[in-house]
Amino acid sequence: MMFDAEQRRMVLTLLIVAVLAALLLGITAQLTRQPIAEAQRQAMMQSLMQVLPAHANDPLTDTVDDDGIHYFIARDAQGKVTALAWEAVAPDGYSGSIHLLIGVRPTGSIIGIRITDHRETPGLGDGIVRNKAWLASFVGQRLESRRWAVKKDGGDFDQFTGATISPRAVVKTVHASLQHFARRHAQLMQALKGEHHG
Amino acid sequence: MAERESASRHILADGFWNNNVIFTQLLGMCPLLGVTTSVENAFWMGAATLLVLICSNLVVSLVRSMIPAAVRIPAYITIIAAFVTLVDMAMNAWLHDMYLVLGLFIPLIVVNCAILGRAEAFASKNSAGDSLLDALAVGSGFTFALLLLGGVRELFGRGELLGYPLLGNDYPDVLMFILPPGAFISLGLILAAINIINQRLENYRKQQAERAAQQAQIPAVEAG
Numbered sequence: 064m065m066f067d068a069e070q071r072r073m074v075l076t077l078l079i080v081a082v083l084a085a086l087l088l089g090i091t092a093q094l095t096r097q098p099i100a101e102a103q104r105q106a107m108m109q110s111l112m113q114v115l116p117a118h119a120n121d122p123l124t125d126t127v128d129d130d131g132i133h134y135f136i137a138r139d140a141q142g143k144v145t146a147l148a149w150e151a152v153a154p155d156g157y158s159g160s161i162h163l164l165i166g167v168r169p170t171g172s173i174i175g176i177r178i179t180d181h182r183e184t185p186g187l188g189d190g191i192v193r194n195k196a197w198l199a200s201f202v203g204q205r206l207e208s209r210r211w212a213v214k215k216d217g218g219d220f221d222q223f224t225g226a227t228i229s230p231r232a233v234v235k236t237v238h239a240s241l242q243h244f245a246r247r248h249a250q251l252m253q254a255l256k257g258e259h260h261g
Numbered sequence: 262m263a264e265r266e267s268a269s270r271h272i273l274a275d276g277f278w279n280n281n282v283i284f285t286q287l288l289g290m291c292p293l294l295g296v297t298t299s300v301e302n303a304f305w306m307g308a309a310t311l312l313v314l315i316c317s318n319l320v321v322s323l324v325r326s327m328i329p330a331a332v333r334i335p336a337y338i339t340i341i342a343a344f345v346t347l348v349d350m351a352m353n354a355w356l357h358d359m360y361l362v363l364g365l366f367i368p369l370i371v372v373n374c375a376i377l378g379r380a381e382a383f384a385s386k387n388s389a390g391d392s393l394l395d396a397l398a399v400g401s402g403f404t405f406a407l408l409l410l411g412g413v414r415e416l417f418g419r420g421e422l423l424g425y426p427l428l429g430n431d432y433p434d435v436l437m438f439i440l441p442p443g444a445f446i447s448l449g450l451i452l453a454a455i456n457i458i459n460q461r462l463e464n465y466r467k468q469q470a471e472r473a474a475q476q477a478q479i480p481a482v483e484a485g
Contacts, residue, residue, distance in 0.1 A: 073332045080328075080336045084343035091347045098354035106357055180361070187436065225436065 107179075111135055114148050114166025114175040122148065129251050130243070136255065144169055144255055147244075150179070153236035157228040158182040161191065165240055168251065172205045176237060181229075188229030197221055197230070201237065206245055211238035269394055276398025282375040283406035283448075284455050289375040293410065294444045295366050300423050303411030305359045307404025309348050309367060312377050315393065316344040316401040321384040322392035337380045338371070345370045375403060413447045414438045 066074070076213035098110045104123065111122055123138045137146040148166040162180035178192045186211050190197060200220060212218025213231050245252075282288050289310075296306045320340050328336050349367045352360045360367070370376065379399055384392040416422050418439040420432025435445045 069329065069331075073329050076328055077335060077339075080339050084339050087343055088346055088350075091350050095354040096348040099350070099357075102354060102357035108372070184440065187439075205272055 110164050110177050110179050111148055111166075113177050114164050115146050116174060117202045118145060127251070127254050129254055130247050132243070134251070146174055147251075148174075149240070151236050151240045153232040155228075155232045155235070156183055157183060157188045157226070157232075158184070160237070161229065161232055163208075163233065163236065165237060167241070167244065169244060170205070171248070172203055172208075173201050173237075173241075173242065176201050176233075178233070187223065187226040188220070190223040190226060191229050191233050196222070206238075206241045211235070211241075262398075262405060269391075272391060272394045273398045276395050277402040277405070280399075281402045281406060282399055283410075284452060286375070286378075288378060289373045289403060291369055292366050292373060293407065293448070294477065295369075296363055297407055297414055297444055298406060298418070298439055299415045299421075300408060300411045301359075302362060303353075303407035303462060304404070305356070306363060306366060307400075307407045308332045309352065309363075310370055310373065310376070311396075311400030311404055313341065313348055313370050314379060314403075315396040316347075317341045317376055318379055318384040318392040318396035319389055320344075322387060322389045323379040325385045333385065334377075334381070341376055349372040374376045375399065388400065389465045409451060410444065410447055417447075418443065 108123060115122060115135070115137040119140040120133040120136070120138045122137050125138065127134045127136060132149050135148045136144055137148070139145050144164055144166055148164055151163055151165055152220045153161040153163065159182045160180075161178060161183065164177045164179055165173065166175050168254075176198060181189070181192065183191060197220075199200065209220070210218040211220075211234055212225060213220050213222040213234055214221050215227055216231065218234065222230045278284075280286060283293060292306050296302045317337070318342055321337055324336075345368060348370070348394070352363070352367060379395060383395045387395070412422060416427060418435050418437075420426055420428035420434075424434065438447060
């Protein structure tokens with residue numbers, strides 16, 4: 064392998080540029096790691112506050128894992144569980160997955176749902192985020208109290224003009240999530256009790 | 262001194278208006294289509310691009326004599342990509358809400374050909390000071406274009422400007438302006454308007470020049 068001087072200079076230049084760039088990015092990554100973690104925690108906390116009632120504990124650290132789901136727990140001053148929240152993913156949005164937070168009382172009635180991440184069309188499917196009345200139509204509902212589908216499919220939930228896929232995906236996921244919650248209810252409550260006494 | 266000043270003014274006018282990245286060169290269409298659904302999104306996208314452009318133009322200009330011509334493009338791209346990633350991380354840390362909205366479009370600043378274009382066409386041939394001026398002019402011209410398009414699309418698409426319902430509360434969402442095709446159509450209308458303005462300006466200047474020429478002739482005739 065023989066390189067002439069010009070080739071060596073080219074390789075060396077690119078090497079130096081790459082090393083300097085890596086150095087700069089390494090330093091930036093170090094500097095921003097804490098603030099990014101903090102910003103993500105804040106964002107998560109903000110969403111959680113919207114699907115949980117007033118609480119005396121820190122739901123971000125007071126958590127229980129059951130059957131692959133990470134539950135955030137809200138407790139009152141006496142330590143009694145007042146609500147649970149968890150993340151669910153609707154894989155069948157119009158453009159990719161829709162991530163949402165669901166908050167319910169231990170009885171299974173919904174306190175609120177919030178979309179935390181999505182790629183739906185601005186002005187159409189993103190009504191699932193912007194349409195406050197639509198989000199409010201979930202509040203207080205339980206597994207038996209609604210037909211869990213959009214009206215077009217014979218259910219009780221509105222779709223939007225020109226956008227059925229996004230609300231359909233959300234309703235379907237909330238439904239499945241509530242069913243799962245009902246199925247695991249006994250085990251979940253047991254786990255919570257155990258954790259509290261321990 | 263005066264020459265230096267007029268050169269600077271030339272760089273600024275050229276970058277901001279005469280050779281505007283969007284309006285004249287039609288470069289950087291990807292962020293233009295993607296994020297100009299509102300004025301706020303347009304502003305932060307423009308600000309991020311401006312920052313990357315300033316850093317890359319400055320660094321490229323400073324190292325221009327050290328980089329062999331054959332590998333200058335990969336070197337410039339590495340420099341630009343480094344600054345884009347830096348802006349990406351900084352926005353994630355300190356402008357988290359906006360970061361969630363602009364998401365994918367921030368990393369895509371790397372492939373905004375306007376930035377590599379300035380590195381190659383200007384910064385690699387000019388002093389650091391001039392390159393900084395050029396970055397400021399081109400970057401703010403780009404931001405201005407994004408803001409204009411974002412304003413048009415937000416106003417006619419949603420009836421709002423910066424979230425204020427300017428066209429009344431029951432303005433129906435007009436999808437054409439909100440979806441990407443609307444960006445093309447709005448841009449076309451804006452370009453038409455700008456061409457008309459430029460043409461009028463040129464006609465006006467021509468008329469002024471003719472009148473001045475005539476006035477200069479009249480005394481000459483009288484004197485004769």
